[in-house]
Amino acid sequence: MIHSTTSFSEELNKPHGHTLNIEFLVEGSLNNRDYLIDLTELEKIITGVAESYNRALIISRENIIKEKHLDKIFSKIVYVERGDATLENIAIEISKKIFDALRDHGSIDKVILRIYEGNRYIAEVEYP
Numbered sequence: 001m002i003h004s005t006t007s008f009s010e011e012l013n014k015p016h017g018h019t020l021n022i023e024f025l026v027e028g029s030l031n032n033r034d035y036l037i038d039l040t041e042l043e044k045i046i047t048g049v050a051e052s053y054n055r056a057l058i059i060s061r062e063n064i065i066k067e068k069h070l071d072k073i074f075s076k077i078v079y080v081e082r083g084d085a086t087l088e089n090i091a092i093e094i095s096k097k098i099f100d101a102l103r104d105h106g107s108i109d110k111v112i113l114r115i116y117e118g119n120r121y122i123a124e125v126e127y128p
Contacts, residue, residue: 002074003058003085015057018117020090022050024098025112037106045101049094053078058085087123091115095127 002017024046028036056076060083070077080089095113102108114124 001053001056001058001090003090005084005086006060007084007086020053021116022046022094023114023116026102026108027110027112028106028108031106036108037102041105042102045105046098049097049101052076052097053090053094058090060085060089087115087117087121088125091123091125092127095125099127 001020002015004015026036026042030036056078057070057074058078058080059070061079061081062083078093080093082092083089091113094115095111098113099108099111102111110126110128112124112126114122116122
């Protein structure tokens, strides 16, 4: 993942990369086959969403006017809809996408996502 943040130091305002790892938990009610969701389907959904962030530039939608011609430099750009492209906001965006994709695959009430930036930083979000 490559991102830039505008609310920290000038150095972090420049696009820079990190290795991210995610842990994903689901909560809900058991279906008539006594499980929440087919784990193969869960893996496909999570992998599909995660792949959309792999090797992507992640920037704030609020700052797209400042970031001109990025599509000529980066083959994949993902926008954070609210706020800066912080680890926390990226985790919220990923959680929303996975939760929305899970709606048709069982009675999932909540998703919990832990996202690790390297081995030093972690953010955990629950959605919704």
